[in-house]
Amino acid sequence: MILITGGMGYIGSHTCVALAGAAHELLILDNLSNSRIDVVNRLETLCGKRPGFVEGDVRDPVVLGEIFERHPITTVMHFAGFKAVGESVERPLEYYDNNVNGTLQLLAAMRRASVRTFVFSSSATVYGDPASVPIRENSPRSATNPYGRSKLIIEDILADLHCAEPEWNIPRLRYFNPVGAHESGLIGEEPRGLPNNLMPFIGEVAIGKREFLNIWGADYPTHDGTGVRDYIHVTDLAEGHVAALNYLNQNGGLITINLGTGKGYSVLDMVQAFERTIHCPIPYEFGPRRAGDIAQCWADPSLAYELLGWKAQKGLEQMCSDTWRWQQQCRQLNI
Numbered sequence: 001m002i003l004i005t006g007g008m009g010y011i012g013s014h015t016c017v018a019l020a021g022a023a024h025e026l027l028i029l030d031n032l033s034n035s036r037i038d039v040v041n042r043l044e045t046l047c048g049k050r051p052g053f054v055e056g057d058v059r060d061p062v063v064l065g066e067i068f069e070r071h072p073i074t075t076v077m078h079f080a081g082f083k084a085v086g087e088s089v090e091r092p093l094e095y096y097d098n099n100v101n102g103t104l105q106l107l108a109a110m111r112r113a114s115v116r117t118f119v120f121s122s123s124a125t126v127y128g129d130p131a132s133v134p135i136r137e138n139s140p141r142s143a144t145n146p147y148g149r150s151k152l153i154i155e156d157i158l159a160d161l162h163c164a165e166p167e168w169n170i171p172r173l174r175y176f177n178p179v180g181a182h183e184s185g186l187i188g189e190e191p192r193g194l195p196n197n198l199m200p201f202i203g204e205v206a207i208g209k210r211e212f213l214n215i216w217g218a219d220y221p222t223h224d225g226t227g228v229r230d231y232i233h234v235t236d237l238a239e240g241h242v243a244a245l246n247y248l249n250q251n252g253g254l255i256t257i258n259l260g261t262g263k264g265y266s267v268l269d270m271v272q273a274f275e276r277t278i279h280c281p282i283p284y285e286f287g288p289r290r291a292g293d294i295a296q297c298w299a300d301p302s303l304a305y306e307l308l309g310w311k312a313q314k315g316l317e318q319m320c321s322d323t324w325r326w327q328q329q330c331r332q333l334n335i
């Protein structure tokens with residue numbers, strides 16, 4: 001059985017569907033700080049079986065102790081954490097507590113229960129402002145904000161742990177920019193308040209919830225002056241986790257893998273792709289660069305293919321059409 005922390009959230013919920021599709025038994029632990037209880041009903045529909053669900057906090061050793069005592073957990077996938085860069089600058093202690101302390105508590109509980117397989121949600125943010133693209137896993141790492149630093153610290157803790165106790169199996173998966181939603185329209189990203197990320201913002205402009213998109217910077221050294229990122233469909237990302245588990249069944253150890261597509265698209269590319277999907281213009285205005293943003297970032301995903309046999313399948317059109325379907329569903333669900 002796999003324990004999915006943060007399994008009610010955006011990436012965790014899609015990964016639950018992918019894992020259920022590969023016949024894994026699931027138990028979700030989530031404190032619902034950034035998700036809603038009814039996601040579990042929608043997961044039941046999509047998985048064909050209701051995943052186990054415990055409402056609780058990864059920082060709570062009592063809850064963790066009970067979970068490992070009562071359930072035959074063999075693997076932990078750790079999605080729970082805070083993820084907003086701007087908020088992390090304003091509330092660093094909360095970010096280090098939830099992300100770093102949460103991970104430490106979880107690892108300690110795993111050790112007490114002799115569970116040694118830990119799949120970690122890292123991020124392309126650990127590459128900071130990359131000196132060159134595409135980015136390989138051995139590129140230098142740096143952090144420009146507490147969120148990114150929390151990921152760097154956890155990556156280092158995991159490396160130290162594996163060095164001291166080589167029986168641990170630890171894939172550190174570095175996600176690029178997850179977008180889109182499940183094609184059913186039943187699950188997707190549910191940002192609270194003003195979305196930070198580009199795709200949810202475009203979706204809210206498209207549906208009329210926001211008047212226009214602010215494009216943060218038009219003077220980057222990119223093909224059209226706007227920032228370039230590696231957008232990956234969230235269901236492709238979810239499948240990357242299944243592939244990582246399959247790999248672990250054959251080979252153990254500490255591995256670090258980029259999960260990206262290898263293609264970079266600018267903000268304007270994304271706006272235009274969305275316009276093609278909805279057959280309507282997306283109003284936008286150019287604003288100044290957003291503090292801490294980098295010009296461009298995309299993955300060299302070849303290691304994921306070599307080691308895991310995984311590569312992203314879905315293109316920009318599907319990312320946009322699935323985002324749009326989900327956005328319309330949000331209006332119906334009043335999210």
Ligand code: NAD
Nearest residue numbers: 006009010011030031032033034035057058080081121123
């Ligand atoms: P999300 O906020 O949608 O999901 C996180 C889930 O964890 C939520 O359901 C929240 O309620 C839960 N949670 C938070 N703190 C918790 C705690 N202490 N105990 C129990 N549950 C808790 O975020 P997401 O986009 O699905 O991201 C999942 C992971 O992937 C995070 O670690 C994030 O840093 C990482 N990541 C995300 C992105 C991205 O762009 N979404 C990119 C790179 C890495």
Ligand code: UDP
Nearest residue numbers: 196197198201214215216227229267290293
């Ligand atoms: N972006 C933008 N307007 C927004 C949100 C994002 O122009 O309202 C740009 C941002 O400057 C970056 C790209 O879109 O170039 C992706 O930003 P996002 O926050 O989605 O991802 P990240 O910065 O974490 O890669």
